[in-house]
Amino acid sequence: MPRILYWGRDLGDLGDDELAALAVSQQPQQVSNTVDDETAVSVLPEPATGWMGTPGLTGHRDGAAFSALFTVDSVEQGDRADPASPAGPADPTGPAGPAAPAGLAGPAGPDESIRPGQIVTVTASDPDAAIALTLDLGLDAAGVVMQRATVRNAGESVYTLDGVMLALPVPLAATELLDLTGRHLRERSPQRSEFTVGTHVRENRRGRTGLDASLVLAAGEQGFGFRRGEVWAMHVGWSGNHRVLAERTPQGESILAGGELLLPGEVRLAPGEKYTTPWIYGAYGDGLDEVSRRFHDHLRARPGHPRSPRPVTLNTWEAVYFDHDLDRLTELADLAADAGVERFVLDDGWFRGRRNDRAGLGDWYVDETVWPRGLHPLVDHVTKREMQFGLWVEPEMINPDSDLARAHPEWILATGHRMPPEARHQQVLNLAHPDAYAYILERLDALLTEYRIGYLKWDHNRDLVDAGQGPDAGAGVHAQTRATYRLIDELRSRHPGVEIESCSSGGGRVDLGILARTDRVWTSDCIDALERQQIQRWSEVLVPPEMLGAHVGAGVAHTTGRSHSLTFRAGTALFGHFGIEWDLTAAMAAERAELARWVALYKDVRDLLHTGDVVRADHADPSVLVHGVVARDGSRAIYAVVQLATSVQSPTGVVRLPGLDPEARYRLGPLAPGDEPAGPTRSPLRWWESGVELPGQVISAAGVQAPTLYPERLVLVAATRVATAGTRGEETSTRAGVGR
Secondary structure, eight states: OOOOSOOSSOOOOOOHHHHHHHHHHHOOOOOTTSOSSOOOOOSSOOGGGTOOSOOSEEEEBTTBSOSOOOEEEEEEEEEOSOTTOSOOSOOTTSOSOOOOOSSOOOSSOOOTTSOOOEEEEEEEEETTTTEEEEEEEEEOTTOEEEEEEEEEEOSSSOEEEEEEOEEEEOOTTOOEEEEEEEETTEEEEEEEEEOOSEEEEEEEOSSSSOTTOOSOEEEESTTOOSSSSEEEEEEEOOSSSEEEEEEEOTTOOEEEEEEEBOOTTSEEEOTTOEEEOOOEEEEEEESHHHHHHHHHHHHHTSTTSOOSOOOOEEEOHHHHTTOOOHHHHHHHHHHHHHHTOOEEEEOSOOBTTOSSTTSOTTOOSBOTTTOTTTTHHHHHHHHHTTOEEEEEEOTTEEOSSSHHHHHOGGGBOEETTSOOOOBTTBEEBOTTSHHHHHHHHHHHHHHHHHSOEEEEEEOOOSOOOSOBEETTSOBOHHHHHHHHHHHHHHHHHHOTTOEEEEOBTTBSSOSTTGGGTOSEEEOOSOOOHHHHHHHHHHHTTTSOGGGEEEEEOOSBOTTTOOBOOHHHHHHHHTTSEEEEOSOGGGSOHHHHHHHHHHHHHHHHHHHHHTTSEEEEOOOSSTTEEEEEEEOTTSSEEEEEEEEOSOOSSSSOOEEOOOSOOTTSEEEEEEOTTSOOOOSOOSSOOHHHHHOEEEEHHHHHHTOEEOOOOOSSEEEEEEEEEEEOTTOOOOOOOOGGGTTO
């Protein structure tokens, strides 16, 4: 069976003889009290070979055929343009429905600098267990490792599949683990632990990716950071239950492994049927920034990745909530257009019976009592102001207080003769039920056909608890996830111009499975800028900034009650897909004018922010964050210096600005409107007043003195290349326009 011989720092161009010699040099010695033959840990670890860790394949035939030992039948190698496309081998365990398209609709094809990866397909079989296996193993031009497996029942009786875990090896040099956890309004919180002998397991049983999802599981050298230390990271591209683990045996064998977490009986393969795992992704880097760059390059190379400028988006939720009034909304749209907004999204509250969150989900008809002429007057007004119209939906959910629930209680995901506990006064609609699937598809298709809708905010506001497919049926999370994928794929096929945001109580469904079908994620329901600094920082380990919704909220945060300056709120939102979630009708004219300046800045620099390399400094003071984006050609960069809290030292101190071309010279200066530091200073910072010119190596290694800032404040710094090595460039920009 195939195994990964080496995964890490580039070894150069090795020939076949050198690769063979490498394999010999890595072969371990046999030690006492182990099996006599070498235990080669394959990408699908097999207990039958003597592997004593977590099995790669678990399943049985009524207790028999519990242990498989595969023999390779064939190996094929070739290029595939998009190996991580939503389309994949047929999955008979889900409901009948339209197949996913071969690729998502979107602008032009992949960046030509990222060539298609190379895929090796291995087929294997175990005649005793009557199981056939196909492994797809790939490495794309970004350096991302991809794996998936297809298990086929080659026998004459039902094979119950309990799980498939695909593995990536890591060396003994990886002595520390990092993954992420969190909760609603505080997603993406890092946690570290020692990588010791044993198994570190993170299981998600929430039926969606999870607000506490690990996002990535990383193993690295002790103390690794964003800019230092070798790191090996793994991600499971699946939007339902999943499992990741880091495992080290007493013999020193170490792996990262992951896959879908199947509930009992979810996959029972009849003769000839097969199951395909989600893609498992791995990325290596010298520091987490390099790991992020590989994941970002991988996503940006997909044919369906959004390439048009990411529009400034206003979402109405924190402006009006459920209080929908045409006059108020048109006034809000006018103020949004005046500020430079390009997309206007009507959030929850537009459909029948939806005056609060206790009723209406499932009744996807425009509420005639609130909108007697339908949504046309608002849609027309928004489009006349040259903004795209977007709409909030939550298709996978249902309120018990709805016409749909009263008519079809059998369409609710439930186990036995009981209902699961409600969450947010709602249950889950069983999309694996063919009639429920057809109803939701028809309703969404009808809305997209009738109205000029360019964008759907697709929400998913609860975990799947006790999720069964009926009193006498089995668990339903696997089928629900597959059906959701098919639903989105079909809508994208019918309406290729419509973009979709994955929102799930904020950041509860963020993974490469849903991102194969959507154009961005709502990073968190919390838009408090202080919380967002950390949430966005760690979300970007996997997801590039153009796919992370980041909005400017009101002066007092809806979720925390904190008050922040507009500079701090807008400067935080700048480093994502910029938007607004604020009742502009209640804002002062001066605030709207300042907001318009930030909108103008975003439009001016979004080409850099959404194509460049995300960089994060490993600053010694935890109260200070330094992050930014550097153009791929090294020509320019934008950084934020953020004071999160009061520090034990004052002033803020010297900060290193990473990622610049060490051989080039750069002009550094403040970037308006984030150029006014607020802090307890007694004298001006000299270079801040007139700019400074330094080599990239000096800026990244020696750093520059940062302005002294009050807590929960930030400033922006722009770097523009003015000369190559060995020359001294002339000033090319003024204080107000550096880097623009």
